[in-house]
Amino acid sequence: MLSPQFLTLLRLLAGVVAIFIVSQLIERLVRVYLQKVFHKSQGQKINSLVSNIIHISVWSIGILILLQILGIPITPILTTLGVGGIAIALALQETLSNIFAGIHIIINRQIKPGDFISLENGQEGCVVDINWRTTNLQTLTDNFIIVSNSILAKSVLTNHRLPTRHIGVRLVIGVSYNSDTGACGACYAAGGALGDAKS
Numbered sequence: 001m002l003s004p005q006f007l008t009l010l011r012l013l014a015g016v017v018a019i020f021i022v023s024q025l026i027e028r029l030v031r032v033y034l035q036k037v038f039h040k041s042q043g044q045k046i047n048s049l050v051s052n053i054i055h056i057s058v059w060s061i062g063i064l065i066l067l068q069i070l071g072i073p074i075t076p077i078l079t080t081l082g083v084g085g086i087a088i089a090l091a092l093q094e095t096l097s098n099i100f101a102g103i104h105i106i107i108n109r110q111i112k113p114g115d116f117i118s119l120e121n122g123q124e125g126c127v128v129d130i131n132w133r134t135t136n137l138q139t140l141t142d143n144f145i146i147v148s149n150s151i152l153a154k155s156v157l158t159n160h161r162l163p164t165r166h167i168g169v170r171l172v173i174g175v176s177y178n179s180d181t182g183a184c185g186a187c188y189a190a191g192g193a194l195g196d197a198k199s
Contacts, residue, residue: 026058031051038050049099049131052131098133098149098150099133101150102132102133102135105130105153106130111152114126115159116161117158117160118157118160124137
């Protein structure tokens, strides 16, 4: 016969394993569902910020349930976390500002991975990822520009993929007065008009 203490230990171990498996399964299901939502609404994969929020939220709930199974009261822990959270929030104001700015950017859907944007300081690039603190832009020369989410949320920028995904490029082409424009009638007429204006 197995002792009651051993049976209790087995039950606790089974509960720990069950919580671990269920938490993994729920995280995967939520991630797959949100991946479909992001792909349908934005045509892009889920970004790092949302992925990390899913991971932390699911496992935090799983740990609280596990503590409850183990007989550890969670009310004092939640109270301590609430009081400590205020101190942490004061110490990490800039980080929290970037996190909430990133969430604001994602919810508004005015900037998303795959968009080509130009910042007010002249820097431009394709949005690669939006994570906890920064948004990563890949330039045309394959370099990365790392911009804080809070700065990006306050900046005046141009999204070249809105309202349509077509990008227009303005080219300024000059023709010298000494060029041979005889190959093109329109160019010849333009050259003649410019010559008259010059004289």
